[in-house]
Amino acid sequence: MTDLHDARVFVTRRIPEAGLRKVTESCAAEVWPEPLPPGREILLDKIRGCQGVLTLLTDRVDAEFMDVAGPQLRVVSNFAVGYNNIDVVEATRRGIRVGNTPGVLTDATADMALALLIAAARRIVEAQDFVRAGHWKTWEPLGHIGQDLTGATLGIVGMGRIGLSMARRCQGGWGMRILYHDQYASETAERELGARQVDFDTLLAESDFVSVHTDLNPTTQGMFNRAAFAKMKPTAVFVNSARGPLHVQRDLYEALRDGVIFAAGLDVTDPEPILLDDPLLTLPNCVIAPHIASATVSSRNGMAEIAADNLLAGLSGQPLRCWVNRPE
Ligand code: GLV
Numbered sequence: 001m002t003d004l005h006d007a008r009v010f011v012t013r014r015i016p017e018a019g020l021r022k023v024t025e026s027c028a029a030e031v032w033p034e035p036l037p038p039g040r041e042i043l044l045d046k047i048r049g050c051q052g053v054l055t056l057l058t059d060r061v062d063a064e065f066m067d068v069a070g071p072q073l074r075v076v077s078n079f080a081v082g083y084n085n086i087d088v089v090e091a092t093r094r095g096i097r098v099g100n101t102p103g104v105l106t107d108a109t110a111d112m113a114l115a116l117l118i119a120a121a122r123r124i125v126e127a128q129d130f131v132r133a134g135h136w137k138t139w140e141p142l143g144h145i146g147q148d149l150t151g152a153t154l155g156i157v158g159m160g161r162i163g164l165s166m167a168r169r170c171q172g173g174w175g176m177r178i179l180y181h182d183q184y185a186s187e188t189a190e191r192e193l194g195a196r197q198v199d200f201d202t203l204l205a206e207s208d209f210v211s212v213h214t215d216l217n218p219t220t221q222g223m224f225n226r227a228a229f230a231k232m233k234p235t236a237v238f239v240n241s242a243r244g245p246l247h248v249q250r251d252l253y254e255a256l257r258d259g260v261i262f263a264a265g266l267d268v269t270d271p272e273p274i275l276l277d278d279p280l281l282t283l284p285n286c287v288i289a290p291h292i293a294s295a296t297v298s299s300r301n302g303m304a305e306i307a308a309d310n311l312l313a314g315l316s317g318q319p320l321r322c323w324v325n326r327p328e
Pocket of ligand 1: 057080099294
């Protein structure tokens with residue numbers, strides 16, 4: 001690889017040593033040391049004159065970012081599989097390579113979706129609150145009744161790597177029938193799991209559990225709105241471990257409050273972090289985690305290694321390991 005010791009790089013947050021060390025040992029890197037992201041002004045100041053930037057999903061990489069960085073910017077390496085924070089079209093137009101970190105977080109994210117599904121269906125967090133508040137007086141034949149998983153129908157929106165992994169868990173573990181909605185047919189899901197590709201309305205109407213695994217883009221933003229929730233079963237559980245803006249949060253709140261659907265499990269919200277006065281936080285039938293689906297040792301180490309490799313490859317003009325805007 002080319003000698004990169006003079007290459008200026010900004011890393012917008014500390015990432016696991018598995019990747020950070022590679023970056024700091026190979027180039028002239030500055031690493032933002034604080035637990036909270038740099039504010040916009042600081043970020044723009046830090047990236048000025050950089051050849052590479054290692055970003056997080058909380059950093060907006062738009063035309064302004066690229067203008068301020070300057071024409072020598074060669075690579076933006078995102079420490080995430082999703083890259084909705086990056087204007088990829090603009091980066092491509094300017095010849096800036098964009099990298100992401102798919103694969104290594106697939107199982108961890110599917111595990112999280114499943115955990116949220118079960119927690120919401122079986123009311124686990126609400127039950128724990130009940131215990132801690134000292135309300136547990138006796139075994140209740142009519143108390144804390146949730147939804148069954150066995151033999152239920154799972155609707156996957158976005159049958160990519162993570163959607164498939166979630167479907168495998170639910171089919172293998174509980175014999176669920178799998179429906180999916182995606183612009184592409186998944187030959188693997190159909191052959192291996194007997195999954196059926198359906199339109200969005202059919203998926204909403206027939207699924208007991210709806211789990212979202214699609215990317216966020218202008219066509220998917222807000223797809224889970226009042227009209228969509230109204231088409232779901234009143235016993236249905238909605239799970240979002242992808243991106244918050246895929247659902248309309250006020251509409252989700254009203255659907256949960258009014259019993260239009262049974263419960264929800266969210267690893268993502270809109271905005272993030274969720275505002276403390278968001279009414280969703282008052283509902284017992286909504287389980288919320290702070291965007292932690294990839295937070296396991298091997299996933300985060302794997303993400304760090306890929307992000308570092310992408311950055312270094314981009315700096316030296318080599319193909320990125322995971323290259324979002326790879327030329328055709
Ligand atoms: C996390 O949300 C990611 O996209 O990796």
